[in-house]
Amino acid sequence: MATLYQPPEHVVKGAHVDSLAKYKDMYERSLKDPEGFWGDFASQFHWNKKWDSGENFHKYNFDLNKGGIFLSWFNGAETNVCYNCVDRHVKDGNGDRVCFYWEGNDVDQQTTTTYKQLHDQVCQIANYMKSKGVGKGDNITIYMPMVPELPATMLACARLGAVFSVVFAGFSAESLAGRISDSSPKMVVTCSAVKRGPKHIELKKIVDEILDNEEEVHVPTVLIYDHKASGVSREAIHASLVEGRDVWWQDVIPDQPTECEVEWVGAEDPLFKLYTSGSTGKPKGVLHTSAGYMCGAAATFNYVFDYKPDDIFWCTADCGWITGHSYVTFGPLLMGAKQILFEGVPTYPDAGRCWEVCDKYGVTLFYTAPTAIRTLMACGNQHVTKHKRTSLRILGTVGEPINPEAWRWYYEVVGNSNVAIVDTWWQTETGAHMITPLPGATPMKPGSATLPFFGVEPAILDDKGNEVEGPGQGYLVIKRPWPSMMRTVAGDHARFEQTYFSHYKGYYFTGDGARRDEDGYYWILGRVDDVINVSGHRIGTAEVESALVGHHLCAEAAVVPVDHPIKGQAIYAFVTLMNGNEYPPDESVRKELVAQVRKAIGPIATPDVIHWAPGLPKTRSGKIMRRVLRKIASKEEDQLGDTSTLADPGVVQVLLELRGK
Numbered sequence: 001m002a003t004l005y006q007p008p009e010h011v012v013k014g015a016h017v018d019s020l021a022k023y024k025d026m027y028e029r030s031l032k033d034p035e036g037f038w039g040d041f042a043s044q045f046h047w048n049k050k051w052d053s054g055e056n057f058h059k060y061n062f063d064l065n066k067g068g069i070f071l072s073w074f075n076g077a078e079t080n081v082c083y084n085c086v087d088r089h090v091k092d093g094n095g096d097r098v099c100f101y102w103e104g105n106d107v108d109q110q111t112t113t114t115y116k117q118l119h120d121q122v123c124q125i126a127n128y129m130k131s132k133g134v135g136k137g138d139n140i141t142i143y144m145p146m147v148p149e150l151p152a153t154m155l156a157c158a159r160l161g162a163v164f165s166v167v168f169a170g171f172s173a174e175s176l177a178g179r180i181s182d183s184s185p186k187m188v189v190t191c192s193a194v195k196r197g198p199k200h201i202e203l204k205k206i207v208d209e210i211l212d213n214e215e216e217v218h219v220p221t222v223l224i225y226d227h228k229a230s231g232v233s234r235e236a237i238h239a240s241l242v243e244g245r246d247v248w249w250q251d252v253i254p255d256q257p258t259e260c261e262v263e264w265v266g267a268e269d270p271l272f273k274l275y276t277s278g279s280t281g282k283p284k285g286v287l288h289t290s291a292g293y294m295c296g297a298a299a300t301f302n303y304v305f306d307y308k309p310d311d312i313f314w315c316t317a318d319c320g321w322i323t324g325h326s327y328v329t330f331g332p333l334l335m336g337a338k339q340i341l342f343e344g345v346p347t348y349p350d351a352g353r354c355w356e357v358c359d360k361y362g363v364t365l366f367y368t369a370p371t372a373i374r375t376l377m378a379c380g381n382q383h384v385t386k387h388k389r390t391s392l393r394i395l396g397t398v399g400e401p402i403n404p405e406a407w408r409w410y411y412e413v414v415g416n417s418n419v420a421i422v423d424t425w426w427q428t429e430t431g432a433h434m435i436t437p438l439p440g441a442t443p444m445k446p447g448s449a450t451l452p453f454f455g456v457e458p459a460i461l462d463d464k465g466n467e468v469e470g471p472g473q474g475y476l477v478i479k480r481p482w483p484s485m486m487r488t489v490a491g492d493h494a495r496f497e498q499t500y501f502s503h504y505k506g507y508y509f510t511g512d513g514a515r516r517d518e519d520g521y522y523w524i525l526g527r528v529d530d531v532i533n534v535s536g537h538r539i540g541t542a543e544v545e546s547a548l549v550g551h552h553l554c555a556e557a558a559v560v561p562v563d564h565p566i567k568g569q570a571i572y573a574f575v576t577l578m579n580g581n582e583y584p585p586d587e588s589v590r591k592e593l594v595a596q597v598r599k600a601i602g603p604i605a606t607p608d609v610i611h612w613a614p615g616l617p618k619t620r621s622g623k624i625m626r627r628v629l630r631k632i633a634s635k636e637e638d639q640l641g642d643t644s645t646l647a648d649p650g651v652v653q654v655l656l657e658l659r660g661k
């Protein structure tokens with residue numbers, strides 16, 4: 001039995017949900033009366049037109065046996081997410097309230113932005129976009145680091161009803177190219193360069209690599225923010241600007257008017273798409289719409305972080321990921337929060353940076369990933385304990401299962417055993433938290449994401465697709481839609497239906513395995529598909545394999561996850577070389593293959609191990625037996641299981657001999 005940790009009294013007192021009984025009542029209502037529950041929450045926002053009451057409020061089909069999959073919420077309503085994030089607070093007299101305390105990569109870099117300043121800047125960006133013909137439904141690609149101009153650009157798009165797609169500024173040129181050509185954006189918004197830790201990354205150069213070389217990619221306007229703090233000067237880049245296409249942000253944005261009319265959009269009009277990896281093919285554009293996403297992001301921010309107006313919130317995620325969308329740009333701004341916007345990394349200039357920033361601003365709510373927690377834990381407690389951290393009330397984690405040891409360190413050392421930990425399970429597709437403790441209500445168990453959020457009805461299925469009742473383990477599915485759920489894969493609804501709804505008819509398939517214990521608590525066991533979770537980032541094995549076979553010496557590749565003490569999982573690649581090559585080949589081949597993956601996807605997809613494989617274990621029908629590869633990668637070859645279906649059982653021995661070579 002896992003130890004129960006009760007929420008500390010000071011967290012319970014005054015919490016929005018201050019007991020398990022209250023959570024249960026609210027949860028039941030959210031399932032029985034979705035319109036009442038979500039309508040009540042949504043009424044704090046501005047609606048240009050209210051939603052239809054009754055049957056039309058929310059519609060869906062979740063069962064492919066009954067026809068195509070669709071879902072909609074707040075039907076009939078019109079709103080604007082940007083208006084609710086920004087204008088609403090200014091109109092309420094909170095224009096002077098701080099929205100962003102920006103902390104740059106280096107310790108001495110900081111700025112402060114108020115809601116009124118954000119409003120003015122968003123209007124200026126939107127006006128410029130309009131002057132370039134951007135309007136409702138147009139696509140915009142954003143490739144920027146964590147500067148305040150990044151969320152401001154996302155909001156400017158939302159203001160116009162333009163659909164933005166943020167590409168994480170750590171992705172390579174090839175990854176960016178794929179996302180740009182999939183969207184045909186009217187504008188790419190980028191930045192001169194960024195300094196991340198001690199390294200400089202020239203983002204504009206990466207954009208140029210694509211736009212100057214790929215014929216099918218035509219982008220009319222590239223807006224470039226001159227990021228002075230990056231240390232790369234405007235002059236250094238200026239010569240490479242393409243006339244008529246490339247424009248310096250600082251030359252055009254400040255001249256624009258600081259008022260810009262809002263485009264009212266329908267509840268189900270698209271807000272953004274965000275590319276994410278799955279088990280097959282290219283990354284897909286997960287499409288989120290306006291009203292449901294808005295309410296989901298705001299409600300989870302409000303309840304899961306038990307947000308109050310005096311709080312100082314800090315989510316360390318980059319806006320290039322869904323966490324940065326929902327818990328940097330949208331959730332906090334929708335609720336009018338004051339937050340830290342952090343450009344740096346937790347270990348620069350030293351492993352005490354996070355706690356130094358927490359003390360500097362009096363951070364009360366802190367949200368990060370297990371990989372960061374494990375990294376900091378490995379650096380030693382002295383980096384934590386030399387800072388006070390007394391302001392912290394709630395510590396959140398997201399992105400991958402947190403091992404109980406890291407959980408306890410987070411709770412005891414960072415939180416002084418006087419905080420609530422919220423282990424939030426969710427996905428790019430879900431838009432907002434799905435299974436998570438509520439800090440004032442849910443007793444915690446280290447390593448468990450605990451109980452479903454309001455409106456979320458999970459289930460566990462066995463191998464045959466039957467629901468497991470009570471305690472048990474299997475595939476994690478969701479039985480009905482929730483407001484912030486993705487609506488489709490951009491441009492490919494059939495892929496949406498196939499990926500999430502064809503495995504188990506009538507359920508949304510999460511791709512995760514889970515266990516439910518005797519208290520009804522969920523324990524996420526990780527991906528059951530061909531997705532590797534490296535430091536909380538999803539990498540499709542198929543993407544890494546296709547990058548590897550893109551190298552002229554690589555005939556075939558098979559990639560599997562292997563446990564890693566800091567990253568959670570690491571990428572382990574078995575590589576077969578073209579005929580005629582010796583094993584092991586020259587060390588330079590390994591380096592080239594690793595470089596090939598970094599170039600195709602980005603440094604986050606760097607394989608930790610390349611294991612030479614003159615042959616791969618295959619069935620007689622030619623299917624690679626990944627189960628066998630996983631066991632070899634994890635050094636568990638004593639547990640290979642049944643290998644009688646292998647076409648050539650001898651390959652296993654050859655692979656074992658080549659391990660470490």
Ligand code: PRX
Binds near residue numbers: 397423449511537538
């Ligand atoms: O496997 C789960 C893991 O991350 C996947 C979703 O990845 P992504 O769409 O990139 O979104 C990450 C941020 C929401 C899930 O399918 N995951 C996410 N949060 C947790 C988690 N696994 C265990 N515990 C979590 N708290």
